[in-house]
Amino acid sequence: MHVRVLAAASAAAVLAALTVPAFAHHSYAEFDTDKKMTVEGTVKEFQWTNPHSWLLVNVPNAKGEPEQWAVELSSVSLLASRGWRPKTVVPGDKVEVTFHPMRNGMKAGSYMAIKLPNGKTMGDTDRLGTAAQ
Numbered sequence: 001m002h003v004r005v006l007a008a009a010s011a012a013a014v015l016a017a018l019t020v021p022a023f024a025h026h027s028y029a030e031f032d033t034d035k036k037m038t039v040e041g042t043v044k045e046f047q048w049t050n051p052h053s054w055l056l057v058n059v060p061n062a063k064g065e066p067e068q069w070a071v072e073l074s075s076v077s078l079l080a081s082r083g084w085r086p087k088t089v090v091p092g093d094k095v096e097v098t099f100h101p102m103r104n105g106m107k108a109g110s111y112m113a114i115k116l117p118n119g120k121t122m123g124d125t126d127r128l129g130t131a132a133q
Contacts, residue, residue, distance in 0.1 A: 031100040031110040036125060039069055043093040048086040050075050055089065055111070057097055070108040071099050083122060093117050098125045 041059035053073040058066035073079060089095060094117055099109030113123030 030102055030104070032103045033100050033110075035101055036098055036112060037101045037109060038096060038098040038125075040094070040096045041066075041069065043089045043091050043095055044068060045091060046086075046089045048076055048079075050077075053079055053084075055097065055114070057095065059107075067107055069097075071097055071111050072108070073111040088122070089114070089116065098123070 039057065039059045041057040044056040044058050045054075047054040047056075053076060055071040055073060057069045057071065059069050061067045073084075074082075096115040097111070098113045099111050101109045111123060113121055113125045115121045
């Protein structure tokens with residue numbers, strides 16, 4: 001009997017240890033939420049995925065050469081509740097994206113808002129981006 005209780009307890013501990021990572025989520029410490037940055041460029045790719053969607057934008061540098069910027073957005077369900085669809089932006093679209101930049105200077109950030117080719121703005125440049133959505 002004692003062996004069965006020990007085996008059951010061990011199995012429960014292993015199961016609990018395996019499920020914890022499923023609920024884990026990264027912090028937003030990597031983003032400088034005291035700063036916001038806006039870039040204009042051409043959509044390379046929009047990844048409509050969970051747990052976070054991604055927008056890849058080619059932005060011309062000082063020499064006019066394209067540099068890829070990666071902007072992390074919210075989950076598909078949160079984006080959908082805010083009017084986003086899988087084809088809200090498509091490759092080739094000219095957009096203006098506002099985001100909290102990475103603290104380490106990488107060409108990436110956390111989404112705040114986007115101005116679409118038709119002039120419509122989605123998101124809010126006055127609030128915290130991905131973390132608050």
